[in-house]
Amino acid sequence: MSISTDAAGASGALSALAGLPFAKGHGTGNDFILVADPDGAHEITPAAVAALCDRHRGIGADGLIRAIRSERLPEGRALLETEPAAEWFMDYRNGDGSVSEMCGNGVRVFVHFLLDQGLVELAGGGSVTIGTRAGIKVVTRSANGYAVDMGPWSFIFPDHAAAKSMDSVVHADGLEVPRPALSISMGNPHTVVALAELEELAATRLYEAPEVQPLPEHGTNVEFVVPAEPLVADGAGSITMRVHERGVGETQSCGTGACAAAAAIRYWAGAGAPDDWQVSVPGGVVRVRFLARDGAEHVELSGPAVLVARGTLV
Template identity: 45%
Template sequence: MTFAWLKGHGTENDFVLLPDHEGTVHGDLDPTFVAALSDRRRGLGADGVLRVIRTSAIGEPSEAEWFMDYRNADGSLSEMCGNGIRVFALHLVDEGLVDGAAPFLIGTRDGDKQVTVDRDRVVVDMGLARLGATSKVSAEGRTWEAHEVSTGNPHAVAFVDDLAHAGSLLVEPEFDRGVYPDGVNIEFVVHRAPQHVAMRVHERGSGETRSCGTGACAAAVAAATVDHAVRPVSYRVDVPGGTVHVTWTADDRLLLEGPAEIVARGEMEWLR
């Protein structure tokens, strides 16, 4: 038995897309299968898996027709993915599953997100920014204060003097599990210029990735906060895989703009 797949990325944060419109192909998406599919040696290789399914088939509350059923590379559930939703949206438009001439909604576990697709550039209304307390994160024997920012996923944003100080990030940095009992994405951020930052990220369930959309939003919110910036304000966020732009509006909403690309498609037999 075979199944269809596509491969795409947003600023080199890469994903396998699984068309399963009625939820009849992949069932409950077994975590072991997702982990095998994401493996870069014995699978297709990805930072995560996006199942393309109708909201009516998955049973999630949503006004959108299509739901982004996102899983981390280890098979665990994730609430939201800013780079993934851009790839997901581009796929919907390319396949004629939505009318891309106007903004449209995509359902996620963090609620419905409005998306606008202009060829390979995609803008996502990520919703409200939520700031929390500060805590500590540690890597390579160094410890920094980290800002708690929720942008659909939990984030701990630490400002550093040099991105290299975070080390290889092959090992998950230490963080306060009392603040983040379900794990956390950790961003290490440096200022490059006014309203311009660069970051590296360790994503829970995936390790270090080339980019993180929700993390870029969290980095922009934290930077605007420490910069005492007046909203609305936009930040350029450089990641190892490219650049995205984040606007924090006067009413606390986050608009993420960046590229998306579908690079391959095919069919394969079930992984064991």
């Protein structure tokens, strides 16, 4: 498959990428264009990313991921000082071309792409260390996909969250009144809103970004979540989620968003809430677990990763 730069409607922005091979992949419907540029030979501009991710005039995707050696980026070189095993850096851009810190579904697809390209070797049960703008991520290959240690979660507004169990208010089209929310950091920002019923979740319109007050410094992804009834079955919690992602819009899935949503619902549920969660998103189901590691509470995200196409930009 070949994609013409003229057909993409942005030949100027894409001409520097002509001849570059790409792959298209997804994790529970959260889809990405992936390119291997080990030595950083190509300039990836916001305009080129936006043109490629355009669903009508480009390839179409929620974002673009470049595989580049960590030593070729300032952020990567900083990580190598403490974690020399992080040879590869996930250079992730949102669909509008803006740079993003991290993507939980994207890092699984990224490792799958590295394997496909022969850039790493990873047997079942083996792990690889990846550099991201949200720090080091360790990804383990499993029978049904990949599990990612996403690192610790935290409150974006810790003083407000501890005092009130909420720290912001969200206005969204389709909801009659503004809703209280909790802002969670997974290395990138999230604001989680709990809804009472699936019907209310379905009626929420996410064509435009919800209004969040106060807004985290670098913007935020917004998750709307309905807890299952009962919330816990067979020792695991269950929630259903939709998300509006910064710089993208509504997506079929958001890995860091699933982690943030599970963290918020678990926090609201209080003592005795489980550490194991199933998060249903429009694109499928991911698993979120909370694990004590290195004196902190880490979040592990697991789910599938699929490559669906390969081609060359022409």
